[in-house]
Amino acid sequence: MISRRKLTHEILDIGNKQHTLGTVIDIFLIALISLNVLSVILETLPSITALEHQGFYWFEVFSVIVFSIEYVARVWSCIEDGEIHHKHPVWGRLRYMLTPLALIDLIVILPFYLSMMLVVDLRFMRVLRLLRVFKLTRYSSSMSLLLQVLHREARSIGAALFVLFMLIIVASSLIYFAEHHAQPEVFSSIPAAMWWAIVTMTTVGYGDVIPVTIMGKVMASVISIMSLGIVALPAGLLASGFSEAVRERRRTYHKMVNMALQDGEIDSVEHKALNQMRETLGITKEEAAHILHTNIDRKMEQEVGQDLYQLRQEIDAVLHDRCPHCDHKIKWLERRKRDTESS
Template identity: 35%
Template sequence: MSDIKKKSSRRRIFDIIQIGNKDDLISRSFDWFIVTVIILNILTVFLDTFDELSSLKGVFRIIEGMTVIVFCVEYILRIWTADLLYPDKKPLAARGRFLLSFDGIVDLLTILPFFFLSGFIVFRMLRVVRILHLFRVNAHYDSFHIITTVLVEKCNQIISSVFIIIVLMLASSLGIYSAEHDAQPEAFRNAFSGIWWSVSTLLTVGYGDIYPITVIGKLMAICIAFLGVGVVAIPTGIISAGFVEQYTKNQHSDMRISDINEVGEVLVDKNSDFRSKTVREVSEKYCIQILVILRNGLTIVPIEDVTIKTNDILIIRTEKLVKS
């Protein structure tokens, strides 16, 4: 009986420290508590750098210590319940996977500077990453997931645009070096000096610490400045188009089952209730009929034992229409 109670308490702690749903008040309260502690920790670190507030350094140290204690307790609880996060692994392997996961490494790096690495206080800013997981665009599709999806889908186009930028950067750096080296041997001592100038010009920053003085160099700078506007616009346009595509896709596929009166399309993301369930389980629980499963460009026949995975697109219709 004690083992059952222990497992039940571990499950409850796991549900609380994970990102909560709106129906679980305690879990949602814990999320907001952690956000408050993170903001308080970062604010204390910033205020501690002001000489005018040197008299409050003791107070800042106490607040910082209390927030770090909260982080340590949370970190220990996450290690303790890691086997519930990775149910397919043994407890020791699950804890090892959490320690080496992105969240585990971020948690560790934000705690260590307080005890050992005082010079690496900037690592505490990584706590902001945790806040990103707590805010959603809507109940089923968060902004961070959209960003990663766009970057993955547009990876080839982005790499191509970056390659174009590198080629233009090298060409302009060699060109400006050839034009300005004799006139400004100190400013343009080598090709690397030209690279610094070409980067600041192509990316339209224009620091002004190095600039051409010869007629050829100035003409070259004008052309490169115009090219820079287009170069910056290329990856920006690719990413913007990707966001529009994802938003449109989300608008059409992220809908409630009750809103589908005829055949509809549903996107299964990492927060969907359909994920990791079989076709039979989803059909019986939500009274729907899954007609087709679209997965990575393939069409899957929705046999009852087929497991629904993340990023699957389901073509469904309600049971009511099936019976009519």
């Protein structure tokens, strides 16, 4: 018999939705997180702020209670995870509590409890409630893919950002020495010149600060041209990482389909496992169907041979009123007339 802790972990685990209750809880938490973000946005409206509506407060209390129960349940059941780092009853839970998603779960409820325990005015920490939107990363395959790409490309992106930061320092230093005497109130220091460097290098160009000297304009031109590729480098790394991650997910699904087709058929258990894998990887039903049909056709081609496979394709095309060579739709009478003339 499965233990309560194991059952709790399976219900809360996003990648293992074997329980209907788990799906219901996911939908409820997604709706609650979305309403919390909407509540924070609406509270900033002057008309609502003037009313001091108590409904927002009690909704906040209800949300904190729900998120607290979720957090405690996740920490309690995390040692049932397959990760070996979470097996120890004490150190495993501590390691889980230091993971990014667990820290987000803690941060979004911490301001409420701190405001109750401390006399200090912590209203400025209410903005941390907006971090609840990051809890949606648990339920969004796209956000999980983004986190995966950021983790994988962390070193490359870090190196690109370091080079960008160095270029900002060089650009702000050069423009300071070129423009300080002409515009001492604008380029009063190198840190003040960094605003101009960032705006110029990102091609935003607000126009509030501009060089007026010949040397300053020459430096601005050189810096603008040099920064085009460097500023775009992190975006290129992210795009490349996204493409590779998507291809890797497709390869993973391909491998699972091939394993399911080893015996020549896909039973109900394999079909359910494929659906769970598809949802976990964020693959659409159309794309999954295309992968499945491709693997089936490839397996049939290997089993019956190339000649028989092509013959089957031609027979299927004719039966669906399509030309086996150009795939254009043909009429039955035209096909019959053509066959009669050829005979």
